[in-house]
Amino acid sequence: MLASRSDSQLRSLENPDKQTMRGESSKRSDKLLEIPRKKLNMRLYTEQEQKIQNLINSKSVTISIIALVGIYAILIFVIVALEELMDETEFNNVSIILSWIELGILIVFILEIAVGLYAWGVMKYYKDKWLILDTLIILLSLFFVIFELADQKTSNVVKVIQAVFRFLRIFLLIRKAQTFRRLSTISTISTPAEKIVRFLSELKEVIELESMKLDIDYCIDKIGNNQLYQMGKLDEDNAEAMGWLNQSQQGKSSVRKIVTVDQQQQQKKVLANFQKLNIPKRVLELLDKQHDDLYIDPFECDKLSGGEGLVYLMLFLFENYNLYDVFLIKPKVVRSYFEEVMRGYQDNPYHNRVHAQDVAQTCNFLLNRCKFIEIGQLDEQDIACVLIAGAIHDYGHPGLTNAFLINSKNDLALTYNDQSVLEMFHPSQCFKIAWTNQKANIFESLTFQKYRRIRESIISMVLSTDMAHHASELAITNSRVAAPDFEPYGKDKQRLMDLVVHSSDVSNPTKSFEIYKQWTERVLTEFWLQGDKERELGLPISYLCNRYTTNMAEAQLGFIDYVVKPTFSCVLGFLPAFEPYLENLDKNKAKWQELVGYYKQQLASIQTQ
Ligand SMILES: [Zn+2]
Numbered sequence: 368m369l370a371s372r373s374d375s376q377l378r379s380l381e382n383p384d385k386q387t388m389r390g391e392s393s394k395r396s397d398k399l400l401e402i403p404r405k406k407l408n409m410r411l412y413t414e415q416e417q418k419i420q421n422l423i424n425s426k427s428v429t430i431s432i433i434a435l436v437g438i439y440a441i442l443i444f445v446i447v448a449l450e451e452l453m454d455e456t457e458f459n460n461v462s463i464i465l466s467w468i469e470l471g472i473l474i475v476f477i478l479e480i481a482v483g484l485y486a487w488g489v490m491k492y493y494k495d496k497w498l499i500l501d502t503l504i505i506l507l508s509l510f511f512v513i514f515e516l517a518d519q520k521t522s523n524v525v526k527v528i529q530a531v532f533r534f535l536r537i538f539l540l541i542r543k544a545q546t547f548r549r550l551s552t553i554s555t556i557s558t559p560a561e562k563i564v565r566f567l568s569e570l571k572e573v574i575e576l577e578s579m580k581l582d583i584d585y586c587i588d589k590i591g592n593n594q595l596y597q598m599g600k601l602d603e604d605n606a607e608a609m610g611w612l613n614q615s616q617q618g619k620s621s622v623r624k625i626v627t628v629d630q631q632q633q634q635k636k637v638l639a640n641f642q643k644l645n646i647p648k649r650v651l652e653l654l655d656k657q658h659d660d661l662y663i664d665p666f667e668c669d670k671l672s673g674g675e676g677l678v679y680l681m682l683f684l685f686e687n688y689n690l691y692d693v694f695l696i697k698p699k700v701v702r703s704y705f706e707e708v709m710r711g712y713q714d715n716p717y718h719n720r721v722h723a724q725d726v727a728q729t730c731n732f733l734l735n736r737c738k739f740i741e742i743g744q745l746d747e748q749d750i751a752c753v754l755i756a757g758a759i760h761d762y763g764h765p766g767l768t769n770a771f772l773i774n775s776k777n778d779l780a781l782t783y784n785d786q787s788v789l790e791m792f793h794p795s796q797c798f799k800i801a802w803t804n805q806k807a808n809i810f811e812s813l814t815f816q817k818y819r820r821i822r823e824s825i826i827s828m829v830l831s832t833d834m835a836h837h838a839s840e841l842a843i844t845n846s847r848v849a850a851p852d853f854e855p856y857g858k859d860k861q862r863l864m865d866l867v868v869h870s871s872d873v874s875n876p877t878k879s880f881e882i883y884k885q886w887t888e889r890v891l892t893e894f895w896l897q898g899d900k901e902r903e904l905g906l907p908i909s910y911l912c913n914r915y916t917t918n919m920a921e922a923q924l925g926f927i928d929y930v931v932k933p934t935f936s937c938v939l940g941f942l943p944a945f946e947p948y949l950e951n952l953d954k955n956k957a958k959w960q961e962l963v964g965y966y967k968q969q970l971a972s973i974q975t976q
Contacts, residue, residue, distance in 0.1 A: 412486075416485070416486045416487075419482060419485065419486040420486045420487065423479075423482065423483060423486065432476075432479060435472055435475060435476075438472065439469075439472050442465060442468060442469060442472070443534075445465065446462065446465055446469075449461055449462070449465075450462075462515070463516070466512050466515050466516050467516070469508075469512050470509075470512050470513070470516070473505060473508055473509045473512060474509075476505045477505060477506075477509065480498075480501075480502055480505065491572070491573070494572075504535055511529050515529075558838060558839060558842040560590055560591075560839075560842050560843065560846065561842045561845065561846065563590060564587055564590055564591060564846050564849075567583050567586055567587050567590075568583075568587065570583060571583045571584075584851075587846075587850065588850065588852065590846065591843065591846035591847050591849075591850050592843075592847065593843050643698065644679075644682050644683070644686060644698060646679045646682060646683065647671065647672065647673075647679075649671050650668065650671050650672050650676070650679050651679075651683070653667070653668055653671060654668075654679065654680065654683045658680070658683060658684065658687065658728065658731060658735075659731050659732050659734070659735040659736040660732065660736070661729070661732050661736070661874075661877065661878060661948055662878065662879055662882075663728060664882060665721050665724055665725040665728065665882070666721060666882075666885065668680070668724065668728075669720070669721045669724065674720070675706075675709065676720070676721065676724045677705060677708065677709045677712075677720050677721075677723050677724040677727070677758060678702060678705045678706055678709055680724050680727060680728055680758075681701065681705045681727065681754065681755075681758055682698060682701060682702060682705070684727075684731060684754055685698070685701050685751075685754075686698070688747055688750050688751070689747065690747055690750065690751040690754075692747065693747045693748050693751050694751070694809050694810065694812060694813060695812035695813075696809055696811070696812060700806065700807065700808065700809055700811075701809060703804070703806045703807035704800065704801060704807040704808070704809045705758065706807075707800045707804060707807050708723075708758060708759055708762060708797060708800065709723075711762045711763050711796065711797075711800070712761070712762065712763070712764070713763065713764060713765065713766060715764060715765075715766035715893055716766070716889040716890070716892040716893045716896070717766075717886070717889040717890040717892070717893040718761045718764035718766055718893065719764075722761060722886075723757070723758055723759070723760065723761055723762070724758075725886075726757045726758075726760060726761075726868070726871045726872050726874075727754055727757035727758040727871075728757075729757070729871035729874045730753050730754060730756075730757035730867055730868060730871045731754065731757075732871075733867045733870070733871065733938070733942060733945070734750060734753060734754075734867070736944065737938075737942040737944040737945050738942065738944050739863070739867060739942055742855050742856070742941060742942065743855045743856050743860050743863055743864070744855075744856035744860075745860075745864075748817070748820075748821065749824070749860070749864065751821070752821055752824040752825050752828065752864065753828065753864055753867060753868060755825055756794075756824075756825045756828035756829055756864075756868045757868055757871060759793060759794060759797040759825070759829065760793055760794075760828070760829045760832050760868060760872065761789075761793055761832075762793045762794075762796050762797050763792060763793060763796050764789060764793070765779075765789075766893050766896065766897070767897050767900075768789075768894075768897065768909060769785075769787070769788045769789055769833070769835070770909050771897055771900070771901065771906070771909060772788050772789070773785045773788065774901075774906050774907065775904060775906060779792055787830055787833040787835065787836075789833075790829055790830045790832055790833040791830070793829055794825060794826045794829045794830075798810075798822065810822075824861060824864065827861060827864075827865055828864055828865050828867075828868040828869075829868070830865075831865035831866070831868060831869045832868060832869050832872045834930075837869070837930065837934075840865070840866075840869075841866075841933060841934060841937055843862070844862055844863070844866055844937055845937050845940070847859050847862060848937065848940035848941050849940070853941075855941050863941060866934075866937065866938065867938075869934070870934045870935060870937075870938050873926075873930055873931055873934055874931075874935075875887065876923070876926065876927050876931045876951070876952055876955050877931070877935065877948055877949075877951050877952060878951065879951075880954070880955050880958050883955055887919060887923055888919070891911065891917065891919055891922070894909070894911050894912045894917075895912060895913075895914035895917070897909065897912050898912030898913050898914055899914070914973075915970070915973060915974060916970070917970075918963065918966045918967060918970060919962075919966050920959040920960070920962040920963040920965070920966045921959075921963055921966070923955075923956075923959045924956060924959055924960065924963075927952055927955065927956050927959075928956075931952060932952055935948075935949060935952070936949075
């Protein structure tokens with residue numbers, strides 16, 4: 368899409384702030400209000416047309432049409448089979464009935480097209496060129512059926528054309544099935560921002576005035592980048608105003624050298640350097656084989672490591688990507704740092720050191736196996752930040768949610784003013800570890816600028832794991848991934864790094880069911896312990912925290928549908944290599960569906976006790 372834009376369009380997209388500063392954009396919009404709609408050549412839909420569009424696009428109508436296409440396909444095969452099996456008179460008698468059924472189905476298809484044409488208008492409806500072919504096939508099919516019903520004695524030539532033509536109709540089935548697949552993978556949840564962006568994109572399609580299209584691009588860009596309330600660029604000479612307004616942005620992003628990691632070369636080096644890391648042989652073998660595998664068993668890794676899996680994983684990955692050079696430190700400092708981090712994880716059922724190891728390792732799966740390093744052109748510094756964020760993201764977790772800490776007026780909630788309490792606490796503690804223990808200070812040799820960038824990036828990723836911001840952040844990322852100026856290796860990189868850590872944090876349902884089930888039992892055990900505390904303290908019992916009413920299987924079905932699927936659909940938008948793993952969500956959902964009854968019984972037996 369970018370390639371088809373003229374240079375002037377591109378310039379204006381790159382420099383939207385300049386436009387607004389001069390007031391050109393707003394002036395143009397004022398003028399537009401005076402131009403009659405006809406001159407703009409735009410077609411705005413009436414309320415009735417919009418209602419019909421929504422109805423046609425609804426899941427129930429689409430499914431009904433697909434069902435009808437299915438029946439139609441079966442009918443075609445039945446006709447062809449009967450023609451072979453029966454003698455001519457017998458077949459002629461049966462074929463009249465079948466032809467009437469066919470006629471009925473074709474009339475429904477014609478009606479669907481007619482309603483679509485009414486709702487969207489000819490130009491918009493046939494923008495999808497395949498629909499022209501669909502219409503042609505249906506009209507010709509109708510012609511043949513009427514011909515057949517009017518006159519039984521068709522010539523041999525017509526019969527052959529008819530037979531060939533029948534198979535052409537199978538096209539319809541494939542086309543409709545594709546529409547269905549698209550519908551079933553698209554998440555139905557959307558925020559107002561997404562709806563506005565969708566509306567603006569549709570508006571752009573019906574407008575012909577180039578200058579107005581540019582204005583719409585500007586709007587989409589600002590909404591998609593969450594920059595609605597950001598100041599435009601100030602004049603360079605107004606230094607005082609710049610000083611006041613950019614206080615929080617000191618030392619921000621200078622152009623960074625991008626180095627891609629030559630993995631093969633690294634691999635050879637790693638094997639030679641492994642000895643000095645003192646990683647137990649069996650752990651090393653496991654990591655060598657599965658460090659970027661979604662299906663590694665984190666519990667097995669922890670067991671083989673004697674509880675030090677997080678430390679060994681980080682040492683292995685630092686060596687693998689040669690990250691010591693980013694920090695100019697020796698492996699022993701890295702070891703000391705992650706030993707401290709590991710010790711800070713409490714022995715919670717879920718939020719413990721194995722979860723940290725699991726999230727860091729899943730980040731590495733997305734970085735390496737799903738090629739985020741290549742797509743985002745990540746340098747060693749970026750890789751280090753993602754892996755560190757994964758490892759520290761739940762440091763010191765008390766096994767209680769933000770809601771509990773806030774409701775119980777916990778010291779942490781008071782310290783962080785109820786705002787992303789735990790997500791503020793985790794990185795804060797992990798930076799303190801470094802600066803209070805010299806032997807473990809991985810940041811000591813960094814320049815001030817580099818330290819600021821690394822710190823900013825890590826904190827951003829850990830904050831992104833706060834579920835309170837999940838829906839709004841995901842909506843913005845979706846808009847960015849779909850935007851014409853999307854830059855996974857440039858201005859969108861940090862946002863995608865944030866999503867890589869957040870999606871790894873909710874990735875349990877993408878894994879094998881055996882591992883996933885263990886995590887589920889652990890997380891609910893933790894929630895239920897919190898629920899018991901809430902009951903004791905007379906606090907409201909949080910969602911999923913009541914052990915007497917929460918059905919484990921049902922809870923997971925909701926988690927997959929409302930959180931995990933939309934998250935990984937977004938990941939798929941920029942990491943297409945994730946596609947084969949997406950089906951695990953449906954497979955695991957099916958397994959939970961089978962278990963809903965079992966957990967219902969369990970709950971009933973607890974309640975009657
Ligand atoms: Zn976590």
